[in-house]
Amino acid sequence: MEMERRSPDVLILGGGLMGLAIAWELAEQGARVQVLGRNLQEAAGRAAAGMLAPEAEGLPPGPFLELALASRQMYGNWVAKLEALTGESVDYWPCGILKPVCGNSPVEDMGPGQSLRPEVEILQPGLGPGVVAAHWYPQDGQVDNRRLVAALDQGCRLRGVALQTGEAHRLVVEDDRVVAVETSAGRMEADQIVLTAGAWCRTLLNIPVFPRKGQMLALRPPQGVSGLGRVVFGRAYLVPRRDGRLVIGATSEDVGFTPGLTPAGLGYLLQEAQWLYPALADWTVEECWWGYRPTTPDELPILGPSPYENLVLATGHYRNGVLLAPITAQLIAEGLVRRRPHPQLAAFRWNRFSAPAP
Ligand code: GLY
Numbered sequence: 176m177e178m179e180r181r182s183p184d185v186l187i188l189g190g191g192l193m194g195l196a197i198a199w200e201l202a203e204q205g206a207r208v209q210v211l212g213r214n215l216q217e218a219a220g221r222a223a224a225g226m227l228a229p230e231a232e233g234l235p236p237g238p239f240l241e242l243a244l245a246s247r248q249m250y251g252n253w254v255a256k257l258e259a260l261t262g263e264s265v266d267y268w269p270c271g272i273l274k275p276v277c278g279n280s281p282v283e284d285m286g287p288g289q290s291l292r293p294e295v296e297i298l299q300p301g302l303g304p305g306v307v308a309a310h311w312y313p314q315d316g317q318v319d320n321r322r323l324v325a326a327l328d329q330g331c332r333l334r335g336v337a338l339q340t341g342e343a344h345r346l347v348v349e350d351d352r353v354v355a356v357e358t359s360a361g362r363m364e365a366d367q368i369v370l371t372a373g374a375w376c377r378t379l380l381n382i383p384v385f386p387r388k389g390q391m392l393a394l395r396p397p398q399g400v401s402g403l404g405r406v407v408f409g410r411a412y413l414v415p416r417r418d419g420r421l422v423i424g425a426t427s428e429d430v431g432f433t434p435g436l437t438p439a440g441l442g443y444l445l446q447e448a449q450w451l452y453p454a455l456a457d458w459t460v461e462e463c464w465w466g467y468r469p470t471t472p473d474e475l476p477i478l479g480p481s482p483y484e485n486l487v488l489a490t491g492h493y494r495n496g497v498l499l500a501p502i503t504a505q506l507i508a509e510g511l512v513r514r515r516p517h518p519q520l521a522a523f524r525w526n527r528f529s530a531p532a533p
Pocket of ligand 1: 425468
């Protein structure tokens with residue numbers, strides 16, 4: 176199919192992982208791109224642990240799992256291209272994910288991919304005695320999402336994307352077009368606009384995206400103690416970075432944008448983490464933080480067209496934004512360049528939540 180040759184003039188509202196990934200992809204294709212973002216510490220792409228876990232997350236079969244598996248498949252090449260451009264490593268690590276059987280799940284019900292204790296011990300020594308068996312997902316993995324956001328920022332700059340700090344206040348609509356955006360940096364206009372403001376999208380558009388808060392922490396092992404070699408995904412998850420730092424997540428709380436850390440939240444994570452890997456009880460707490468996952472009523476993303484002809488949506492990635500960044504960027508950019516939504520995004524349309532006609 177013939178590609179549309181004209182470079183779109185695109186304004187991206189949201190400077191997090193998704194906004195930067197789309198901006199970089201568009202800029203690589205020669206588009207003129209501007210990003211307006213607030214550099215929020217609580218943005219999901221920065222707050223995340225960076226798991227690439229379509230299998231460990233147990234995503235439902237169908238278009239969403241297909242999208243997620245395709246994105247996992249893209250990851251190695253995608254980050255290699257970004258690293259080659261920027262000279263920065265993002266620590267992509269297809270280390271596999273072990274998912275212990277927790278609670279009272281009978282071992283015989285585990286199905287394919289199961290490993291019993293001796294095999295689990297080989298894959299990851301030192302797990303707690305309660306871990307009698309685990310599922311093993313060798314193709315799942317992780318990336319250092321903070322490094323990824325920083326590298327995307329750098330990649331965007333190197334490709335000429337205009338990165339502007341500011342807050343979008345209001346979409347100015349005439350007929351079925353967004354003719355301008357009122358922002359803290361003044362009035363902005365663009366041929367095409369992408370809304371990728373994560374859990375904050377609703378301040379601009381009435382779509383059902385709401386925050387689901389996650390509290391997180393990171394530990395550092397004592398000098399000379401090696402960290403884990405796999406992600407371990409129980410009721411809490413343990414994500415080891417290559418330098419030994421261990422990221423532990425995450426709570427899942429429907430508390431709106433309530434900021435802060437709680438004893439209950441951190442207590443839960445620490446208790447579950449010690450159940451999974453008792454040796455970490457003596458490690459140093461290095462950092463604690465929280466963030467807001469952009470969630471939708473069916474927990475699937477909203478991707479593609481919007482109520483307005485020149486506004487495209489890329490939000491609601493919930494627990495899987497880091498994983499879905501490459502494919503979201505590719506398909507959204509392709510839709511913008513061709514000026515036609517990508518058919519693979521049909522299952523994620525914004526108006527799927529409307530009540531059916533009587
Ligand atoms: N992706 C894991 C989480 O959102 O907690």
